[in-house]
Each structure stands twice: as structure tokens, then as C-alpha cells.
Amino acid sequence: xxxxxxxxxxxxxxxxxxxxxxxxxxxxxxxxxxxxxxxxxxxxxxxxxxxxxxxxxxxxxxxxxxxxxxxxxxxxxxxxxxxxxxxxxxxxxxxxxxxxxxxxxxxxxxxxxxxxxxxxxxxxxxxxxxxxxxxxxxxxxxxxxxxxxxxxxxxxxxxxxxxxxxxxxxxxxxxxxxxxxxxxxxxxxxxxxxxxxxxxxxxxxxxxxxxx
Amino acid sequence: xxxxxxxxxxxxxxxxxxxxxxxxxxxxxxxxxxxxxxxxxxxxxxxxxxxxxxxxxxxxxxxxxxxxxxxxxxxxxxxxxxxxxxxxxxxxxxxxxxxxxxxxxxxxxxxxxxxxxxxxxxxxxxxxxxxxxxxxxxxxxxxxxxxxxxxxxxxxxxxxxxxxxxxxxxxxxxxxxxxxxxxxxxxxxxxxxxxxxxxxxxxxxxxxxxxxxxxxxxxxxxxxxxxxxxxxxxxxxxxxxxxxxxxxxxxxxxxxxxxxxxxxxxxxxxxxxxxxxxxxxxxxx
Numbered sequence: 001x002x003x004x005x006x007x008x009x010x011x012x013x014x015x016x017x018x019x020x021x022x023x024x025x026x027x028x029x030x031x032x033x034x035x036x037x038x039x040x041x042x043x044x045x046x047x048x049x050x051x052x053x054x055x056x057x058x059x060x061x062x063x064x065x066x067x068x069x070x071x072x073x074x075x076x077x078x079x080x081x082x083x084x085x086x087x088x089x090x091x092x093x094x095x096x097x098x099x100x101x102x103x104x105x106x107x108x109x110x111x112x113x114x115x116x117x118x119x120x121x122x123x124x125x126x127x128x129x130x131x132x133x134x135x136x137x138x139x140x141x142x143x144x145x146x147x148x149x150x151x152x153x154x155x156x157x158x159x160x161x162x163x164x165x166x167x168x169x170x171x172x173x174x175x176x177x178x179x180x181x182x183x184x185x186x187x188x189x190x191x192x193x194x195x196x197x198x199x200x201x202x203x204x205x206x207x208x209x210x211x212x
Numbered sequence: 213x214x215x216x217x218x219x220x221x222x223x224x225x226x227x228x229x230x231x232x233x234x235x236x237x238x239x240x241x242x243x244x245x246x247x248x249x250x251x252x253x254x255x256x257x258x259x260x261x262x263x264x265x266x267x268x269x270x271x272x273x274x275x276x277x278x279x280x281x282x283x284x285x286x287x288x289x290x291x292x293x294x295x296x297x298x299x300x301x302x303x304x305x306x307x308x309x310x311x312x313x314x315x316x317x318x319x320x321x322x323x324x325x326x327x328x329x330x331x332x333x334x335x336x337x338x339x340x341x342x343x344x345x346x347x348x349x350x351x352x353x354x355x356x357x358x359x360x361x362x363x364x365x366x367x368x369x370x371x372x373x374x375x376x377x378x379x380x381x382x383x384x385x386x387x388x389x390x391x392x393x394x395x396x397x398x399x400x401x402x403x404x405x406x407x408x409x410x411x412x413x414x415x416x417x418x419x420x421x422x423x424x425x426x427x428x429x430x431x432x433x434x435x436x437x438x439x440x441x442x443x444x445x446x447x448x449x450x451x452x453x454x455x456x457x458x459x460x461x462x463x464x465x466x467x468x469x470x471x472x473x474x475x476x477x478x479x480x481x482x483x484x485x486x487x488x489x490x491x492x493x494x495x496x497x
Contacts, residue, residue, distance in 0.1 A: 059358075069360075074356065093349050096345070113341060127460050155354045155355070173340065177267035177268070
């Protein structure tokens with residue numbers, strides 16, 4: 001089958017798919033293709049879209065491929081849609097960020113980081129399928145563990161969790177917040193406090209503070 | 213050890229802590245807009261940044277004064293001060309008092325530990341995720357910035373049907389109706405108990421929802437056969453429905469009449485696609 005025919009099929013498949021489709025699944029449908037070829041054909045399609053100035057691209061999200069409109073066209077698409085555009089509160093975003101980087105973790109652990117009750121936020125994230133229950137921690141009370149869903153990757157346009165931007169280093173933040181001090185009479189950084197704060201921060205209960 | 217740096221005298225806190233922004237013309241005279249803080253840590257970070265305080269040598273006494281002034285203002289404006297803010301006020305007071313006390317002798321092991329360390333560590337950790345949240349927000353979000361080609365989406369609920377917001381009463385009423393018909397476990401003869409787990413009921417329900425897009429709640433509780441289900445199965449089924457609704461695998465709907473009062477049968481619909489339905493079963497152990 002010619003590359004052109006393969007491209008036609010791939011384009012049609014992605015247009016009609018309800019969720020991101022993996023290269024493996026695409027290659028199982030497109031005759032005489034393997035995953036490497038599928039990726040190549042999709043890249044060619046994207047080059048074509050770009051050259052012709054089309055309003056959409058094929059994006060890699062949630063481990064699969066999805067046909068998506070260009071961000072700069074958002075106002076037009078929002079105007080056409082009957083439902084209001086997706087809204088994310090500050091509380092929802094912070095909670096999601098903590099879950100995304102530290103998953104799986106309990107509600108109490110999220111609350112320790114944010115310093116506020118997160119019951120309502122977690123419930124709404126569960127309802128929006130951005131967060132799921134990923135089992136229980138085997139401690140008294142068996143608290144539920146929360147993790148992000150494939151839907152989270154899809155909504156935030158991430159291919160996998162390892163595509164999350166790396167968290168800023170604590171040392172880096174310390175320096176930024178120390179640099180502001182210009183007051184007269186202020187002593188230099190307190191080495192004991194610094195060391196203790198660093199040790200505390202590094203001792204976060206994180207089997208996976210950086211996603212892999 | 214004592215906290216260093218000049219302490220601002222009481223009442224000298226920057227007025228900018230509270231950014232009063234009168235709402236545009238037409239608003240009532242006493243409307244003010246408070247900067248929205250996501251909790252005590254957020255407020256503390258704001259105070260620190262606003263005054264360019266050195267976080268590696270945090271002047272706790274000064275921060276505590278400003279923090280309390282802020283809480284005082286919130287109360288004056290008759291805003292509810294959430295309990296978390298009060299806990300933080302107590303923490304600040306505790307740290308302040310620890311800094312004033314001379315190190316006790318039996319405390320030698322702790323000598324190196326600055327009482328501010330834990331708070332500073334929490335502030336930095338929080339700042340990290342605040343930044344990560346901002347990064348997430350900047351991404352092109354689906355259904356806000358970008359829109360995907362969507363072939364077969366889940367069918368929308370019928371016109372006029374709305375998700376039940378506070379529906380536990382209706383659900384329990386329906387359960388009671390069905391329970392009345394269910395045979396009491398009166399033992400005329402010894403029956404080998406037929407243990408049914410909630411999990412089995414969840415699996416059965418997920419199977420059914422995969423086949424049909426929606427099910428009638430009471431019909432499902434009554435079971436497939438002529439004879440009503442026995443009570444233990446019925447209760448397990450009811451719990452299975454609640455559990456699946458809680459983890460957002462299914463949603464519970466009922467029609468509304470013109471006045472917005474619920475009417476007609478309560479229906480169960482799946483909230484996720486078929487494959488996801490299956491994938492999520494293991495986590496519901």
C-alpha cells in the first residue's frame with residue numbers, strides 16, 4: 001500500500017476516533033504498516049497540514065494520537081460551542097499538580113502540602129475524571145490513594161507523566177527567596193535553618209517525586 | 213537564639229496586604245475584593261514576597277504580626293476565617309515562643325534544629341507546586357484552547373434529564389420500596405447462604421452498563437427474574453451502585469418537571485467509555 005493511501009486511512013481514523021489512539025492500534029488497522037511507519041506517516045500528515053496552513057494538527061497525548069485544533073483558533077471554537085469552555089480553579093490546578101507529581105498519595109498528604117482541606121476539590125477532580133482512586137494505603141483507616149487518569153494527560157496535552165515539566169529544585173527556590181533580603185542589620189542566611197529546611201524538604205514522602 | 217532583622221512595630225503592616233479594589237461603578241459602597249489566597253501557606257508566601265523577607269532567616273515575630281493583622285481584617289469584613297488559618301496562627305505563635313526561650317539543656321539533641329525549619333520547608337514545597345500548577349495552566353487545555361476530533365462520544369442524557377445533585381434521599385426511598393417486596397430472611401427451612409460481595413455486584417452492573425447505555429435504577433434492584441432478589445443481594449447491589457457513582461464510573465439521573473422537581477424513574481448511565489469501564493474495575497477492590 002502506498003504511503004499516500006496509508007496517510008488517507010490514518011487521517012480518517014483519527015478524525016473519527018473518540019479518544020487518543022496508540023500507534024500500535026493504528027498499525028493493526030492500516031494495511032502493511034508497522035508502528036514506525038505509522039509514526040512516519042503521521043509526521044508527514046502534520047508537515048502537510050503545516051505547509052497548507054490547516055487549522056488542526058495531529059498531537060501526541062496520553063500515549064496516543066489525536067487530531068486537535070490549533071490553540072490560536074480557540075476563540076472561534078468557543079464561540080461555536082454551546083457549553084462554556086473548560087475552567088480550572090486555582091485550587092483544582094494546585095491539587096492536580098500535587099497528585100501528578102507525587103502519585104499515588106492520600107488526601108491527608110495533599111492537604112499537608114496545600115495547607116487546606118481538599119475534600120471538595122478532590123471530589124470534583126474525581127467527577128471530572130482527572131483523578132482516580134488507585135487503591136488504599138495499608139495503614140490504619142486504609143485511606144484511599146489518588147492518582148491521575150489517562151484523561152488528565154489528554155486534557156493537559158501530555159503524552160505521558162514523564163512529560164510533566166520538572167519541579168523546581170528546593171535549593172533554587174531558597175536562593176530566590178533569600179535574594180530579596182536587603183534590609184540593614186539583617187544577618188546572612190542562618191546555616192542551621194537552611195540545612196534543616198533542606199533536609200525536611202528532601203524527606204518528603206515521595207517514592208516518585210519526579211515522574212519517570 | 214532570637215529572630216533578627218528589624219521588627220516592624222504593631223500597626224505598621226503594609227496596607228497593601230489587602231488590595232482593596234472597589235468594584236466598578238454601580239457596585240454597593242461596601243464591596244471590596246480581597247486577593248484570593250489558597251490557604252495559610254499561600255498567604256504567608258504573599259507576606260514574605262511583599263516585604264522581600266529572607267526566607268532563610270525568617271523574622272517570625274514580624275510575619276506573625278502581619279499574619280494576625282490580616283486575619284483581623286478578614287474578620288472585620290465579616291469573612292469567614294477558615295480553621296486552617298487559625299491553626300497556622302497558632303503555629304507561628306508556637307515558633308515565636310520557641311525562639312524566645314533559651315535552649316534547654318535536655319534539648320541538646322535538638323540544638324541544631326531551628327523551630328522555623330519545618331515551616332520554611334513547607335512553604336518552599338508549596339511554592340514548588342504553585343509553580344507547577346501555573347505551568348499546567350499555561351498548557352493548551354483540551355476544551356479550552358484546543359478541541360479534539362471526537363468520533364463516537366457517549367450519548368448525551370435525554371433532554372430534560374439532569375444529573376441528581378443531592379439524591380441520596382430519593383435513592384434510599386427507592387431502595388425502601390424495593391426492600392418491601394423483598395423476602396425477609398425468615399427461615400422456614402435451612403438455606404445455604406448465598407454470599408454475594410459488593411464487588412460481584414459491581415462487576416455485574418459494569419457488564420450491564422457496557423451492553424446498555426442506561427439502566428433503570430429500581431428495575432436493576434428488582435433483579436432480572438420474576439421473584440424479588442433476596443435482601444442481602446439487594447443491599448449489596450445498592451452499595452455497588454453507590455460505590456460506582458462515587459468513583460465516577462456511573463452517573464445517576466432523573467428527569468425534572470417544569471418546577472425543577474425530580475420526576476420519573478431514576479436512571480443509571482455509564483460515565484466512562486467501555487474500555488475504561490473495564491480497566492477501572494481492578495482499582496475498585
